Amino acid sequence: RNYFKIAVLPGDGIGPEVIRESIKILDVIAEVFQCQFQFEYGSIGAEAIFKTGDPLPEETLKICKESDAVLFGAIGDPAFDNNPEAKVRPEQGLLKLRKELGLFANIRPLQTYPSLIEKSPLKREVIEGADIQIFRELVSGIYFGEKFTDPEGSYAYDICQYSREDITPIAHMAFKEAQKRRKKLTLIDKANVLDTSRLWRKVCQEIAPEYPDVQLDYMFVDNAAMQLILNPKQFDVILTENMFGDIISDEASVIGGSIGLLPSASIGEKNALFEPIHGSYPQAKGKGIANPVASILSVAMMLDHLQLHQAADKLRQSVEHAIENKYVTIDLNTKQHYSTGEVGSFIADYI
Amino acid sequence: RNYFKIAVLPGDGIGPEVIRESIKILDVIAEVFQCQFQFEYGSIGAEAIFKTGDPLPEETLKICKESDAVLFGAIGDPAFDNNPEAKVRPEQGLLKLRKELGLFANIRPLQTYPSLIEKSPLKREVIEGADIQIFRELVSGIYFGEKFTDPEGSYAYDICQYSREDITPIAHMAFKEAQKRRKKLTLIDKANVLDTSRLWRKVCQEIAPEYPDVQLDYMFVDNAAMQLILNPKQFDVILTENMFGDIISDEASVIGGSIGLLPSASIGEKNALFEPIHGSYPQAKGKGIANPVASILSVAMMLDHLQLHQAADKLRQSVEHAIENKYVTIDLNTKQHYSTGEVGSFIADYI
Ligand SMILES: CC(C)[C@H](C(=O)O)[C@@H](O)C(=O)O
Ligand SMILES: CC(C)[C@H](C(=O)O)[C@@H](O)C(=O)O
Numbered sequence: 286r287n288y289f290k291i292a293v294l295p296g297d298g299i300g301p302e303v304i305r306e307s308i309k310i311l312d313v314i315a316e317v318f319q320c321q322f323q324f325e326y327g328s329i330g331a332e333a334i335f336k337t338g339d340p341l342p343e344e345t346l347k348i349c350k351e352s353d354a355v356l357f358g359a360i361g362d363p364a365f366d367n368n369p370e371a372k373v374r375p376e377q378g379l380l381k382l383r384k385e386l387g388l389f390a391n392i393r394p395l396q397t398y399p400s401l402i403e404k405s406p407l408k409r410e411v412i413e414g415a416d417i418q419i420f421r422e423l424v425s426g427i428y429f430g431e432k433f434t435d436p437e438g439s440y441a442y443d444i445c446q447y448s449r450e451d452i453t454p455i456a457h458m459a460f461k462e463a464q465k466r467r468k469k470l471t472l473i474d475k476a477n478v479l480d481t482s483r484l485w486r487k488v489c490q491e492i493a494p495e496y497p498d499v500q501l502d503y504m505f506v507d508n509a510a511m512q513l514i515l516n517p518k519q520f521d522v523i524l525t526e527n528m529f530g531d532i533i534s535d536e537a538s539v540i541g542g543s544i545g546l547l548p549s550a551s552i553g554e555k556n557a558l559f560e561p562i563h564g565s566y567p568q569a570k571g572k573g574i575a576n577p578v579a580s581i582l583s584v585a586m587m588l589d590h591l592q593l594h595q596a597a598d599k600l601r602q603s604v605e606h607a608i609e610n611k612y613v614t615i616d617l618n619t620k621q622h623y624s625t626g627e628v629g630s631f632i633a634d635y636i
Numbered sequence: 637r638n639y640f641k642i643a644v645l646p647g648d649g650i651g652p653e654v655i656r657e658s659i660k661i662l663d664v665i666a667e668v669f670q671c672q673f674q675f676e677y678g679s680i681g682a683e684a685i686f687k688t689g690d691p692l693p694e695e696t697l698k699i700c701k702e703s704d705a706v707l708f709g710a711i712g713d714p715a716f717d718n719n720p721e722a723k724v725r726p727e728q729g730l731l732k733l734r735k736e737l738g739l740f741a742n743i744r745p746l747q748t749y750p751s752l753i754e755k756s757p758l759k760r761e762v763i764e765g766a767d768i769q770i771f772r773e774l775v776s777g778i779y780f781g782e783k784f785t786d787p788e789g790s791y792a793y794d795i796c797q798y799s800r801e802d803i804t805p806i807a808h809m810a811f812k813e814a815q816k817r818r819k820k821l822t823l824i825d826k827a828n829v830l831d832t833s834r835l836w837r838k839v840c841q842e843i844a845p846e847y848p849d850v851q852l853d854y855m856f857v858d859n860a861a862m863q864l865i866l867n868p869k870q871f872d873v874i875l876t877e878n879m880f881g882d883i884i885s886d887e888a889s890v891i892g893g894s895i896g897l898l899p900s901a902s903i904g905e906k907n908a909l910f911e912p913i914h915g916s917y918p919q920a921k922g923k924g925i926a927n928p929v930a931s932i933l934s935v936a937m938m939l940d941h942l943q944l945h946q947a948a949d950k951l952r953q954s955v956e957h958a959i960e961n962k963y964v965t966i967d968l969n970t971k972q973h974y975s976t977g978e979v980g981s982f983i984a985d986y987i
């Protein structure tokens with residue numbers, strides 16, 4: 286195949302700015318690698334609420350369902366965060382989209398860039414050579430369990446729930462990935478306290494014999510949050526539930542040098558969505574300072590997903606070339622830096 | 637007052653070893669500062685399950701309720717962690733104790749020791765001068781909500797719940813502490829997803845006007861997990877719910893140089909419990925290599941709680957003296973190191 290329908294959801298904050306660069310890249314890829322991308326744009330998040338009242342309009346969902354892949358920017362707006370009374374929230378759009386598309390596995394690769402290692406708050410010897418792949422369950426857990434606040438606002442609950450069916454597919458995925466890598470899988474949970482965590486251990490224990498070459502370890506989430514910083518090189522593939530994955534993977538981004546570099550893929554049975562792990566970063570909106578690399582590397586993950594491996598590899602090389610040549614945004618080099626658009630063009634030109 | 641009843645619960649793993657040093661310290665304190673401690677020992681955790689079948693025997697609870705303070709070692713045993721079927725678990729003992737004593741606030745001070753700063757995985761300039769006080773809610777949230785696993789073990793849930801009454805007392809405590817410090821309070825939550833987090837924001841927003849000199853900020857837990865490593869100096873007092881507090885405070889321990897140094901206090905209306913933040917560390921059990929400092933500094937927090945401030949200050953100086961003179965266990969210096977008992981005695985002798 287060389288024709289692909291891509292749903293493009295720029296979203297809020299710096300989302301539209303980084304997505305613009307990703308499209309620039311895809312236009313060049315199409316030319317160089319002889320393929321065609323048809324882009325269908327959709328509204329999502331705060332931006333969609335302002336326009337339609339709905340954080341995920343029907344039309345957007347339709348575009349996504351009919352696409353070969355979804356390219357997503359960012360979501361969130363402080364106007365909603367600081368208002369506990371708001372009934373509709375931007376994030377609901379993304380959560381509903383994940384659920385509707387059945388994107389059960391969020392995958393985040395973490396590597397260090399040799400030329401950026403000095404930027405990390407962690408010492409060189411701690412992170413050099415670290416190479417982690419995180420699998421976060423994305424469509425269940427406390428994010429999607431029943432929620433309740435009483436009318437007087439004096440009591441609230443959120444239910445964290447998991448069934449065997451929620452855990453099995455992502456567990457297999459993580460085991461398979463470990464087989465391709467260093468053959469170590471760490472399940473992060475809180476099995477000394479939570480019933481859901483004990484279910485995760487049980488399911489993983491049962492699956493483990495199918496992957497006799499993979500070593501399965503367990504780690505409590507509190508300890509893991511510490512170990513990730515003390516000794517990140519001990520990890521190969523990490524598997525964890527939705528909420529712990531949210532925390533652990535943002536934390537782990539410090540190993541990668543900058544959150545502005547880190548891509549993610551959210552994979553389902555039929556659909557897949559690609560997004561930078563950074564948020565909408567509203568303070569930077571419209572200033573041309575946002576780092577487009579995380580979104581551009583998400584495009585590389587998308588190209589791999591579409592089986593355009595050559596294009597994906599070339600794109601990753603181009604990003605590395607830009608970083609090695611210090612063609613970066615202000616977050617990576619305060620002295621000499623380029624705008625979002627300049628960095629995007631530099632990478633595109635090299636392809 | 638100069639007579640105090642102290643409940644002593646050594647617990648599992650290295651608990652008994654570090655508690656032994658704390659008692660050594662208290663014996664010296666009693667002599668030097670003219671006071672008397674009556675120690676009542678109780679069983680808890682795996683150790684108690686093996687003896688009585690119950691992780692918190694009635695007798696232990698009684699001793700604690702009648703005490704002026706509880707000195708706690710550690711809890712947990714891998715025999716239970718790796719068995720998802722176990723019906724009784726060591727941790728239940730500690731959780732029940734927290735609940736029964738109403739220990740609603742877990743307080744963890746984090747500072748860097750000048751002589752240990754090089755030991756941290758973080759760069760000197762990132763952590764030097766960091767000084768954070770964490771307030772973690774300890775008797776509600778997902779730890780204490782209803783839990784369920786169906787008989788076939790194919791589905792499970794854990795309920796995270798909060799009422800206004802759970803949040804208000806610890807919020808006031810955190811605001812008051814911020815007033816005494818740098819006047820900045822950060823509430824860590826996931827208010828873009830969880831109803832319980834929105835309740836936390838609401839209650840804190842309502843209380844804030846009573847503390848006009850304190851600046852109240854909000855931060856999502858995923859971002860906070862990253863910011864703690866990127867720029868720990870931005871934090872003064874942190875307030876958070878039970879599960880997030882568990883993760884965040886273990887993570888933050890890397891700032892303090894070593895988890896073997898960090899004490900905590902769990903405060904209730906009538907009772908208080910003091911424990912190192914490290915766990916039972918079963919691999920080190922009986923080897924005489926455990927670092928007793930976290931437990932000894934928990935004793936210092938206990939002395940402050942008993943209004944024995946002079947003794948507490950002297951004890952902290954003695955610990956600093958030991959560390960500055962490299963009188964430390966193997967976790968802090970692999971080349972020249974001393975046993976648990978030697979470090980305890982060195983600190984005791986200096987008092
Ligand atoms: C925006 C928010 C709902 C989302 C999440 O918590 O999943 C984000 O933090 C992420 O990790 O993709
Ligand atoms: C032992 C465990 C139940 C406990 C907790 O999760 O609260 C521990 O990690 C702690 O932080 O005191």
